[in-house]
Amino acid sequence: MKMKKTILLLVLVILNYSCKTNEQEPLPQNTYEIAGTAKGVVNGLRAYIHSVENNRQVTIDTAIIMNEAFVFKGKTANPSIKTITINSIKGSLPFVLESGRININVKRDSLYYSPVTGSKNNEDYNGYKAEYRKRSSAINGLNEEYKNATTQEERNEIIARARKITTELDAFGMDFISNNPDSGFSLLLLETQITNPDINLEKLKSNFNALQPVINKNAAYKSIGAKIQSEIAIIEASANLNVGKIAPNFTAPSIDGEMISLNDIKGKATIVEFWASWCGPCRRENPNIVRVYEKYKDKGLEIIGVSLDRPGHKERWKKAIEDDNLNWHHVGSLQYFNDPVARLYDVHSIPASFILDEDGKIVAKKLRGKALEEQISKMLD
Known part of the structure; x- marks a missing residue:
């Protein structure tokens, strides 16, 4: 009897060891x-x-x-x-x-x-792709319907349905996030959505806020959340620079060290011109801006040039102003694209211009050549 118990115990030990050896070892972190x-x-x-x-x-x-x-x-x-x-x-x-x-x-x-x-996360992604496939397949069915349509009225109705489905597909990513705020995949999906130039800012912020419990789960998600929050701030700043918005006021040092504020020098029309002495396209455009300024300065045109010259290049900046006959207001901190005004106006390339009306509202952006003169003429003639 004792021998049987010993054999049974030995068998259980062997079986238990065998089960353990079949289990996969956990992977190292990350x-x-x-x-x-x-x-x-x-x-x-x-x-x-x-x-x-x-x-x-x-x-x-x-x-x-x-x-x-x-x-x-x-x-x-x-x-x-x-x-x-x-x-x-x-x-x-x-x-x-x-x-x-x-x-x-x-x-x-x-x-x-x-x-x-x-x-x-991948199971949620599978579900996302399956639902997207289901919705997008409806477009293929409409293509067949359109081919078989016999009247223009039928074709117009099919086109209207196709546009509706396309609109829903465009919004599907953000809608998925709204409906799955507890999914880590939703956070990753939101990270990809912020690159869409037509993204709905309010929907973006709403989804980001709903995902806070997911973001707070671990350091990896917190890192992604911080990146998205930074992008939201950039999108918000950019939205405040759209045509129709009031241009942000700023105060910056002139080339002589005097502090100049945009609100103090605005005219009936104002051009905020971002440029630099090293910028070839800027220098080539300067004669056109000079001509427009000379033509309209007595009618209320003001210009404030914002220099994006590099540190230590004050003399180059000053010489370019003199050589190009830029006889208007100039400010700059000699910080290249880190200039505070350039960052405030989300400027990443130059030349870049903002045209303001007498109330400081942005009426046009990035105009050069004949288009610039036509806009100023429309405002002051």
């Missing part, structure tokens, strides 16, 4: 392992993980397909949306790259919609 199956894909072809950096696609990892499978292993600090491409297969597969184990079942006929499992 490490990812992506296991992919690629049925029908030829041995030796390569799979790539790509990132977009400064509007360029950069390859960050490569794997070779063997026996219809591939594995990526590497380090990543924060979750982010990346793409996978495979030689000889059309399209790309967007997914969430994050620490941990991820599985991908490659669909050769639809790489974009290949399922990615192993993390909640």
